[in-house]
Amino acid sequence: MRHRYRWGSGIVLPLLSFLILTACSKNNTETKPEPAKNISFVKPAGFPEPAYRLADNPVTTDGFALGKVLFYDGLLSRDGTISCASCHIQANAFTHHGHDVSHGIDDRLGTRNSPPIQNMAWSTTFFWDGGVHDLDLQPIAPIENPVEMDDKMNNVIGKLQRNTRYQQLFEKAFGSPGINSTRTLKALSQFMVMLVSADSRYDRFMAGKETFSEEEKKGLALFEQRCASCHQPPLFTDNSFRNNGVAPRPFGTDSGRYKITLLDEDLYKFKVPSLRNVALTAPYMHDGRFGSLESVMNHYDNGFYATATLDPLFKNGFSLGDNDKKALIAFLKTLSDKGFITDERFAPPPGFVQGD
Numbered sequence: 001m002r003h004r005y006r007w008g009s010g011i012v013l014p015l016l017s018f019l020i021l022t023a024c025s026k027n028n029t030e031t032k033p034e035p036a037k038n039i040s041f042v043k044p045a046g047f048p049e050p051a052y053r054l055a056d057n058p059v060t061t062d063g064f065a066l067g068k069v070l071f072y073d074g075l076l077s078r079d080g081t082i083s084c085a086s087c088h089i090q091a092n093a094f095t096h097h098g099h100d101v102s103h104g105i106d107d108r109l110g111t112r113n114s115p116p117i118q119n120m121a122w123s124t125t126f127f128w129d130g131g132v133h134d135l136d137l138q139p140i141a142p143i144e145n146p147v148e149m150d151d152k153m154n155n156v157i158g159k160l161q162r163n164t165r166y167q168q169l170f171e172k173a174f175g176s177p178g179i180n181s182t183r184t185l186k187a188l189s190q191f192m193v194m195l196v197s198a199d200s201r202y203d204r205f206m207a208g209k210e211t212f213s214e215e216e217k218k219g220l221a222l223f224e225q226r227c228a229s230c231h232q233p234p235l236f237t238d239n240s241f242r243n244n245g246v247a248p249r250p251f252g253t254d255s256g257r258y259k260i261t262l263l264d265e266d267l268y269k270f271k272v273p274s275l276r277n278v279a280l281t282a283p284y285m286h287d288g289r290f291g292s293l294e295s296v297m298n299h300y301d302n303g304f305y306a307t308a309t310l311d312p313l314f315k316n317g318f319s320l321g322d323n324d325k326k327a328l329i330a331f332l333k334t335l336s337d338k339g340f341i342t343d344e345r346f347a348p349p350p351g352f353v354q355g356d
Contacts, residue, residue, distance in 0.1 A: 039064040039345070041121070044198035046206075046234050050121035052135055052193050059190045064345075066173040067191030070184065072348050075163075076139075076156050077105055077149035084139070084188075085348065087114040087148075091341050093277035094118060094195065100288030104148040111254060113288035115273060116281050118340065121193040122235055128270045128286045130241060131260045135192060136185045157181055197276050197340040198234070205334065212334065219331025222324055227275075229313065236275040236335065242311045243268045245304025246285050254287065267309050279333045280341065293332060297325035 039061040041054060057063075074080040087102045088094035094117035096102050102110040112128050126132040132141060142148040143156060160166045161179045170179045173187060202220075204210035212220065223231075232238045241257040248254070248268060257266035270286045284290040290299065301320040304310060320328070340346075 039194065041193060042196075044196060044203075044234075047198065048122065048235075050193070051124045052121040052189070054121070054193070057136070057186045057189055059194060060173065062169075062173040063187055063190040064194055066169045067187040067189070068346070069169065069349055070188050071191050075159050076143055076151065078151040079105065081105060082149050084142070087142075088117045090343075090346050090348075091280075092116075093197070093280045093337075093341060095281040097280070097282065100283050102148070104145070105150045108147040108150075110145075110147050111252065112286050113283060115271075116277060117192060118195050118197040118276060119235055119274060120195060122239075124239055125271065129257050129260050130271055135189050136182075139185060139188050153181055157184065160184065195340075195346060197337040199339050200276065200337040201334040202331075203234075203337075213330070215327050215330045216334055219327035219329070220334075222328050223331050226318070226320075227328075230272045231275045237272045240272050241266065241269040242272055243270075243307060243309040245306070245310050245314050246287075246289070246299070247305035248307075249287070256286070265309060268307055269309060275332060276335050277337055277340065279336050293329045294325065297328060301325070 039059060041050075041059045043050065070076065071084045074083045074086075076083060082105050087096040087104075089097060091097075096114040099113070101112055102114045104110060115128065120126075120135055123135070124133065126135065126138045127141065132138045140153055143151055143153055157180060160170075166179060167177065170183060170187075171177045174183055201210050201212075205212050230238055230240065230242060243256075246268075255267055257269040257271075258264070260266075278284075279293065282291055282293070284293075284296050290296050297320060300318050302317050304314045304318070306315075
């Protein structure tokens with residue numbers, strides 16, 4: 001799936017799309033962002049304090065609007081075909097749903113499954129291996145990755161600086177003229193930290209505003225006994241790196257956290273993902289090898305591959321009966337946040353074109 005959204009970029013669209021856009025342009029000669037709505041970051045009740053330094057980059061309505069346009073704009077890639085939204089689709093909690101590994105520029109294949117972008121304000125490390133420690137630096141990695149967006153940050157900034165519409169948006173967002181990498185990355189962060197998911201059926205149940213079925217209650221109890229030590233509420237992750245017994249691939253083995261630290265103790269360890277919206281984000285694991293929650297349950301039912309770094313939690317087995325698996329899946333589905341995946345604030349801006 002490809003996402004194309006450009007201002008004055010000269011990108012070539014299929015003839016039909018061109019004719020449609022030409023017809024619409026009679027009353028709208030320039031693609032514009034949506035009318036600004038008042039935007040501010042609000043910490044959900046019961047959530048810890050954010051790790052992101054909001055005092056250094058407070059979210060503003062205009063900064064968020066700029067970040068959103070950048071997030072959906074293919075201009076950040078070498079040939080204009082890949083945006084951040086290409087691999088992070090709102091309807092699927094900002095994942096690349098249905099793809100085991102992400103597909104980037106020229107349809108090149110990556111090696112890992114695209115993680116969801118949600119509750120980023122509470123993350124202290126980014127990517128499956130934790131290779132980036134600052135949200136303001138995170139976008140540089142996909143922009144410069146040759147199988148993702150395949151551009152250079154300096155080149156991207158040059159394209160933005162030559163774009164009249166972006167000149168206006170940056171001045172509006174930051175109060176003075178000027179486009180540079182710092183402002184670009186901070187605007188993207190303002191959009192990403194607003195992607196807060198905290199209103200699932202689980203959240204309403206915990207607040208006494210929702211009821212659970214008996215199976216969902218059983219699943220919650222099992223989750224608290226078996227899973228919550230790693231997937232700690234309310235974020236449903238402890239942001240740690242663990243080896244959960246997924247067998248290394250026979251070719252192209254991904255060593256995980258080890259690639260960053262070069263410590264033997266980190267071999268095959270990957271970041272514990274949040275389970276919020278997990279029913280919407282298939283496939284699962286760092287390489288997308290499991291296509292369903294049922295497959296994930298079967299893995300945790302003593303399907304572990306033994307290596308020296310296998311997490312101690314799994315070394316004595318982790319048996320789950322069929323009814324336990326069904327109950328756990330029923331509970332995990334209560335973590336879906338419909339409001340988050342349909343929030344118009346996060347939806348593609350006008351002028352956004354999606355295609356195959």
